[in-house]
Amino acid sequence: MFKGLKPIQYNGHEVWPLIEGGKGVAATNHASSGAWAAAGGIGTVSAVNADSYDEHGNVIPQIYHGRKREERHQELIEYAIDGAVTQVKQAYEISEGRGAININVLWEMGGAQQVLEGVLEQTKGMVAGVTCGAGMPYKLSEIAQQYGVNYLPIISSARAFRALWKRAYKKVPDLMAAVVYEDPWLAGGHNGLSNAEDPRKPEDPYPRVRDLRDTMRAEGIPDSVPIIMAGGVWHLRDWQDWIDSDELGQIAFQFGTRPLLTKESPIPQSWKSELTKIKEGDILLHKFSPTGFYSSAVRNEFLRSLESRSERQIPYSTEKAGEHTHQLDVGIKGKNFWVTRNDLLRAREWDGLGFTMAMKTPDNTLIFATPEESKMIRKDQADCMGCLSHCGFSAWKDHDNFSTGRLADPRSFCIQKSLQEIVHGAPVEEHLMFAGHGAYNFGTDPFYSNGFVPTVQQLVDRILTGD
Secondary structure (H helix, E strand, O other): OOOOOOOEEEOOEEEOOEEEOOOOOOOOOHHHHHHHHHOOOEEEEEOOOOOOEOOOOOEOOOOOOOOOHHHHHHHHHHHHHHHHHHHHHHHHHHHOOOOEEEEEEEOOEOOHHHHHHHHHHHOOOOOOEEEEEOOOOOOHHHHHHHHOOEEEEEEOOHHHHHHHHHHOHHHOHHHEOOEEEEOOOOOOEEEOOOOOOOOOOOOOHHHHHHHHHHHHHHOOOOOOOOEEEEOOOOOHHHHHHHOOOOOOOOEEEEEOOHHHOOOOOOOOHHHHHHHOOOOOOOEEEEOOOOOOOEEEEEOOHHHHHHHHHHHOEEEOEOOOEOOEOEEOOOOOOOOOOEEOHHHHHHHHHHHHOOOOEEEEOOOOEEEEEOHHHHHHHHHHHHOOOOOEOEOOOOOEEOOOOOEOOOOOOOOOOOHHHHHHHHHOOOOHHHOOOEOOOOHHHHHOOHHHHHHOOOOHHHHHHHHHOOO
């Protein structure tokens, strides 16, 4: 056992201070979270469009039949509730009463409150707590109180926590079982970088977590409420100074990337194989996500194509003005696109290379795409099922008039489509492949040598040694 590491009290009994990261669409399911709980930790079922199964155990494809986007959105909510309920019930059975089962939701997913309430209504007594981030989930504590479960807000700064506490959480203090600090430079998936923080200049997490604890203490929150460090956690020995630190109080650790490479992990073998090839620096912190948040993923062909698409971009005016003195004569119809001379030459070069379709962005720029790429973008935008509360790619929002009021952005992509396809076996190079920045450790950690893939129990046992 690693020196200083002790069980914590959670949901009425002792568990290891090791939490399985929830991750997104179907990348954490009943098998992985149930096994994590059975190993004595806190397993986390992703309640983000989780899989459900037919009577033969086959995944039910999430196919949308509604003609209108609002109709498809309701179908998505039904799929999400059915899938998450299925996953929780099976995870609870696998756990056999050991550890604990949490669920994870993203506050900025479409219909988040409906999904969360629908799942909790049908899984009473099985879900110990709800982790929630990706936005400012003010209603999380209210919903947790309604269903008698713990809540664990995911934040990336003391400032964000203070805002949530002052507005809502102080009214339901007893059910706040922990606060998850998700490092915005190290964690995989969507990250909580603020406008005041530089994505190119990572900050040491220790002072940020210390500030968070100071904020919690100032609000009267006892040190027995753990702060869960999420992002960049691989070997516990690297965090020795955090364990039993008087400055930090009770600390627990979340593992998001490491559980991807286990026998119970639901991701396909092609994804697991790619994990072992990742080199340091291969994870890109980017802002292509239609959520508007930064996110971290493997810099594969899919991300490189998005980078290239944005590089083939020029500003324009609808009339001759300033430096926009030349009419654009490729990629568009009409004559009311004015650009600089240099951008006209660039656009003609792209056109000659086959990027013959100019597409407007919300920022008065044009990006150049191939006809096939343009057709795919338009189709994906038309097929939108409202998986986000606000989507930059399709201009959808899940309330009021269902529109963000902005032009749909062709520089982004349909995140629901990409995540569903990669987790169900589509070529990993062609889709978004989330991973934390420590994923390169799969290729250097001797634990994984000779192609070894552990069970969840073996992984937890290894983590408990400090390695």
